Amino acid sequence: MDKVIIAENLSLSYKEFETIISKANFSIDAGSFVFITGASGSGKSTLLKSFYGAIEPRAGSLMVGGVKMNRISTGKLNFLRRHVGIVFQDYKLIKEWTIEKNVMLPLIISGYTKDVSGAQVQKLLGHVKLIHQSGKYPPELSGGEQQRVAMARALAHNPILILADEPTGNL
Ligand SMILES: Nc1ncnc2c1ncn2[C@@H]1O[C@H](COP(=O)(O)OP(=O)(O)OP(=O)(O)O)[C@@H](O)[C@H]1O
Ligand SMILES: [Mg+2]
Numbered sequence: 001m002d003k004v005i006i007a008e009n010l011s012l013s014y015k016e017f018e019t020i021i022s023k024a025n026f027s028i029d030a031g032s033f034v035f036i037t038g039a040s041g042s043g044k045s046t047l048l049k050s051f052y053g054a055i056e057p058r059a060g061s062l063m064v065g066g067v068k069m070n071r072i073s074t075g076k077l078n079f080l081r082r083h084v085g086i087v088f089q090d091y092k093l094i095k096e097w098t099i100e101k102n103v104m105l106p107l108i109i110s111g112y113t114k115d116v117s118g119a120q121v122q123k124l125l126g127h128v129k130l131i132h133q134s135g136k137y138p139p140e141l142s143g144g145e146q147q148r149v150a151m152a153r154a155l156a157h158n159p160i161l162i163l164a165d166e167p168t169g170n171l
Pocket of ligand 1 (some may be wrong): 057
């Protein structure tokens with residue numbers, strides 16, 4: 001079976017002589033659904049960050065969707081991110097944009113026309129039961145509603161890989 005993520009002796013840290021993740025070896029099959037559990041501060045979000053290139057391997061190797069994440073070029077990273085959906089622990093919604101436009105963001109980046117993306121956004125907002133809130137702005141929504149917007153946005157561009165950091169923490 002195809003592997004969507006392969007880590008070999010993967011070590012991660014924010015500073016040079018610190019270790020958050022130490023020599024991790026694992027692979028994740030395409031099409032599988034995997035939970036990562038661990039105490040607060042143990043490195044779950046850090047590990048997810050390495051999967052979308054927000055932190056580089058300190059040592060070892062990491063492959064995501066067939067792309068090597070060690071010293072990845074900006075071009076390759078942008079390509080990869082167009083195929084990954086991310087639900088951030090702190091949502092990272094754009095406050096100045098309506099809910100509808102927030103969900104549309106991955107489609108805007110991928111260059112879909114407004115007609116196509118509008119229909120897709122309505123479908124996704126329906127899934128997360130937020131059609132009635134689509135014209136509002138993130139600060140006008142409850143924490144759980146904002147989390148549902150983040151989920152809809154992560155699915156908008158039919159990603160090959162969905163990374164969700166505590167996606168139901170407020171639901
Ligand atoms: N940007 C950063 N700079 C420096 N250290 C960081 C940074 N982000 C996280 N850390 C540290 O890395 C360690 C792991 O943090 P991480 O956010 O990965 O934990 P977590 O398992 O996701 O925790 P939680 O369950 O609380 O979300 C913590 O000790 C944290 O202080
Ligand atoms: Mg975390």
